[in-house]
Amino acid sequence: MKKLLILVFASGFVFNSCSKDDDEPVNEFSLVGIWHPSREIVVSGNNGVTLSNTAYSGCFLTSTFDFKSNNTLVSNIFELNTSDNCVSAGIETVPYTYDHNAKKLVIEGENVEIVSRTVNELQIVSEYDDRNGDGIDDKIIFVLVKT
16 A cells, blocks of 8 residues: 555645736645545556556545645545445555655655646656566556545
8 A cells, every 4th residue: 555655646736826927826836635546547668658548436536645734645545345345445644745846746755756737637657567568667657636
């Protein structure tokens, strides 16, 4: 679960700053907030082509990743048990740091690669694995959405 947590972390956007010139809102990313898993994207390590973009379904979608302002991440992962009931696999609290300018996320001492970040979606690399069997590790991207 720790690997999933580390791989799944990374996201949150709150936009609330204004331009000095015209007072129009400017988007500023904030990781703080509750995020839910959305989908998994697999990108070929050989040529960078997207191999799959699969939406998560069912029980796992109720999982939460709560990035708190005190730099703790509280994750609650849901999965089906042997009776096919959706249950929490447990709540885990770990430290994180986020540097907006460097686009750098560190969860429990592990660097997490951020692929993309918007106001309501965060894409992070969860792992590298040869999903297409070509002998080259592919990039597995975990997509979170903010609620």
